[in-house]
Amino acid sequence: MSGLATSARVVRALGARSIRQTFRRPQLISPIIVFPTLLLAIQTGGAGAGIELPGFPPVQSFLQFMLAGSMMQAMMLAGNSGGIAFAVDIEMGFTDRLFAAPIPRFAIVLGRLAGTAALGLFAAIWFFAIGPGSGSKSNTNDGGTTINVEVPTIAPNPS
Amino acid sequence: MPAIVVERLERAFGDVLAVQGIDLQVDEGEIYGFLGPNGAGKTTTVRMLTTLLLPTGGRAEVAGCDVVREARQVRASIGVALQEAALDPLMTGRELIRLQATLQGLPPAAGRKRADDLLERVDLAAAADRRVGGYSGGMKRRLDLAAALVHEPRVLFLDEPTTGLDPVSRKTIWEEVQALNEDGTTVFLTTQYLEEADQLADNVGIIDSGRIVAEGTPEALKGEVGHPHVELLVGEGAVPEAERVCQGLGKLLPPKDGKRVLLEVEHGAADIPRVVRALDEAGIVVESLELVRPTLDDVFVDKTGHHLEREEGAREGEGADEPEAEAAPA
Numbered sequence: 001m002s003g004l005a006t007s008a009r010v011v012r013a014l015g016a017r018s019i020r021q022t023f024r025r026p027q028l029i030s031p032i033i034v035f036p037t038l039l040l041a042i043q044t045g046g047a048g049a050g051i052e053l054p055g056f057p058p059v060q061s062f063l064q065f066m067l068a069g070s071m072m073q074a075m076m077l078a079g080n081s082g083g084i085a086f087a088v089d090i091e092m093g094f095t096d097r098l099f100a101a102p103i104p105r106f107a108i109v110l111g112r113l114a115g116t117a118a119l120g121l122f123a124a125i126w127f128f129a130i131g132p133g134s135g136s137k138s139n140t141n142d143g144g145t146t147i148n149v150e151v152p153t154i155a156p157n158p159s
Numbered sequence: 160m161p162a163i164v165v166e167r168l169e170r171a172f173g174d175v176l177a178v179q180g181i182d183l184q185v186d187e188g189e190i191y192g193f194l195g196p197n198g199a200g201k202t203t204t205v206r207m208l209t210t211l212l213l214p215t216g217g218r219a220e221v222a223g224c225d226v227v228r229e230a231r232q233v234r235a236s237i238g239v240a241l242q243e244a245a246l247d248p249l250m251t252g253r254e255l256i257r258l259q260a261t262l263q264g265l266p267p268a269a270g271r272k273r274a275d276d277l278l279e280r281v282d283l284a285a286a287a288d289r290r291v292g293g294y295s296g297g298m299k300r301r302l303d304l305a306a307a308l309v310h311e312p313r314v315l316f317l318d319e320p321t322t323g324l325d326p327v328s329r330k331t332i333w334e335e336v337q338a339l340n341e342d343g344t345t346v347f348l349t350t351q352y353l354e355e356a357d358q359l360a361d362n363v364g365i366i367d368s369g370r371i372v373a374e375g376t377p378e379a380l381k382g383e384v385g386h387p388h389v390e391l392l393v394g395e396g397a398v399p400e401a402e403r404v405c406q407g408l409g410k411l412l413p414p415k416d417g418k419r420v421l422l423e424v425e426h427g428a429a430d431i432p433r434v435v436r437a438l439d440e441a442g443i444v445v446e447s448l449e450l451v452r453p454t455l456d457d458v459f460v461d462k463t464g465h466h467l468e469r470e471e472g473a474r475e476g477e478g479a480d481e482p483e484a485e486a487a488p489a
Binding site (some may be wrong): 006 | 211249250258259264290306
């Protein structure tokens with residue numbers, strides 16, 4: 001098996017571990033899904049009439065207005081969760097296991113980033129699902145939707 | 160060909176020289192016991208040999224490859240089970256072994272099969288799908304050992320594999336290490352337990368304050384500090400007469416109390432019948448007799464001037480069973 005294929009398998013395995021780790025540790029998944037969703041529900045319920053104010057952007061509903069903000073909040077917190085999980089790995093010595101293996105260092109970093117990106121994607125899909133489900137209409141075309149999904153996937157990683 | 164060659168290896172952390180120019184050689188198929196108290200430099204040495212820490216001086220080769228210039232080849236040849244079992248408590252045992260197989264480049268099908276075999280071997284098949292966080296200390300050590308074996312390494316590094324384990328779990332690990340060695344694996348084992356080094360190691364290196372103070376087979380090291388002695392309990396009043404009888408049979412040692420005679424004998428157990436016969440002929444009743452052999456602790460005392468086990472006991476009592484202070488992250 002070529003080195004690149006082996007590295008790709010390592011990235012996939014570490015990414016999968018990262019996702020499992022997040023879903024098995026409630027304190028990591030809560031900031032990505034639960035808190036932004038709750039905040040979205042509270043703000044939409046409490047400030048829905050705000051769209052009637054003069055000068056408010058032309059939106060169909062307050063939910064439509066807030067959705068992008070909630071997505072970005074979820075993305076940032078996904079990045080934070082990824083960073084915390086990596087710090088925990090270092091503290092408990094799990095990274096020593098990785099560093100003692102004959103794999104390139106970039107595969108370790110990419111594995112973690114892939115996991116965080118997948119969580120970002122999951123959050124984007126979640127908000128795309130609850131948005132229209134709660135009556136918000138998307139005004140964008142297929143290309144725009146693709147960008148809307150891809151940006152959250154990439155966005156958490158720099159943090 | 161030696162499996163491990165270390166020449167003048169050094170590691171400094173700021174002003175502290177944790178490992179001070181050590182030399183050692185471990186032959187293929189050998190169990191090498193690296194014995195020393197906490198903070199002696201054992202873990203730092205292991206971390207350098209496993210490529211997790213760069214040396215600041217000297218050189219080392221593992222499986223014929225330089226640990227600095229050919230780190231990746233070294234990593235492909237070694238298995239590592241570090242002091243603090245580096246296990247993710249959220250993963251299951253099976254997931255961890257499969258991940259390790261992937262890290263070592265095994266194809267998926269081979270990795271799955273190897274994971275099943277290893278879990279069976281370390282008696283964790285029944286618990287394989289449980290999360291590691293729920294495992295006992297002994298189970299975690301066995302899982303860590305299994306993970307280190309996934310690619311059938313030529314050289315296995317075990318950093319204090321039995322620290323904190325109960326006697327039964329400790330024995331299980333010892334048996335596994337011996338079985339691995341019988342299969343041809345070279346084992347570099349660090350320990351602070353004298354008995355462990357004595358039982359398992361073909362050769363022992365004793366490290367204290369970053370320097371190797373003694374090296375050799377356990378028997379040879381113990382031989383260096385003196386012969387075994389016989390401890391005879393003869394009761395009060397009989398000691399002077401017993402000492403007179405024993406004078407020609409070996410070297411009398413200073414008495415512990417007024418009831419015992421301590422006699423150093425050259426040939427150990429083989430000298431006992433001679434001693435017993437002589438005392439019997441002199442009409443001296445021996446209430447008990449014990450052959451006391453030199454231990455590795457005697458070797459440690461002889462070389463460093465202080466006890467190893469007493470020191471460890473005191474430190475554990477203080478709750479100082481933390482990882483070694485000098486074991487800096489990679």
